[in-house]
Amino acid sequence: MTQIEVVRGDITKLQVDAIVNAANTSLLGGGGVDGAIHRAAGMELLRACERLGGCLTGSAKVTPGFELPAEWVFHAVGPVWNGGTHGEDTKLEGCYSRCMELAREYDVKSIAFPAISTGVYHFPRQRAARIAVTTVNNQLEASNLERVIFCCFDEMTAEIYTRLLRNHRI
Numbered sequence: 001m002t003q004i005e006v007v008r009g010d011i012t013k014l015q016v017d018a019i020v021n022a023a024n025t026s027l028l029g030g031g032g033v034d035g036a037i038h039r040a041a042g043m044e045l046l047r048a049c050e051r052l053g054g055c056l057t058g059s060a061k062v063t064p065g066f067e068l069p070a071e072w073v074f075h076a077v078g079p080v081w082n083g084g085t086h087g088e089d090t091k092l093e094g095c096y097s098r099c100m101e102l103a104r105e106y107d108v109k110s111i112a113f114p115a116i117s118t119g120v121y122h123f124p125r126q127r128a129a130r131i132a133v134t135t136v137n138n139q140l141e142a143s144n145l146e147r148v149i150f151c152c153f154d155e156m157t158a159e160i161y162t163r164l165l166r167n168h169r170i
């Protein structure tokens with residue numbers, strides 16, 4: 001039985017096999033959680049990202065975690081919110097789905113997700129959380145994950161995820 005939990009805090013501190021980054025298509029760093037992960041991982045992360053040649057929105061690519069506690073970073077590129085009629089839901093779902101595939105490929109037992117796209121990219125928190133929880137939950141059985149963390153940086157996001165997990169009885 002996979003343990004799914006909501007943690008309020010800084011994803012760079014979590015002792016998990018993989019953390020997910022909310023990156024941009026260049027994969028060359030930025031602000032928000034992207035900036036925090038690059039700062040904590042050190043310069044080698046940027047060099048590894050430079051070799052990836054970018055990433056399409058709605059997908060994710062992998063690097064080692066370097067100086068992070070996590071062994072891997074899955075750099076997911078979420079959609080910028082543009083009113084909800086430009087395929088944003090599908091692209092956000094693609095980020096979580098690709099990360100669950102990568103978790104299988106890298107035989108990851110524990111993973112932490114930030115609330116992808118809900119900061120600078122302005123994706124509505126509740127709608128994004130529902131996509132995240134549903135997509136992850138639908139692909140749990142096919143994974144070998146023992147622990148999934150939704151890492152929320154603010155209280156409102158943490159409450160949204162906590163309520164969703166309770167209502168879904170996950």
Ligand code: APR
Pocket residue numbers: 009010011012022023024029030031032033034035036078114115116117118119120121122151152153154157
């Ligand atoms: N740990 C966990 N979550 C964090 C952290 C952190 N250290 N820092 C920020 N967050 C949260 C934000 O509060 C938000 O809930 O991550 C979520 C995603 O917000 P952003 O980091 O702004 O990411 P996003 O909205 O996907 O925008 C991505 O921002 O930083 C740039 O390079 C990035 O261009 C890309 C864009």
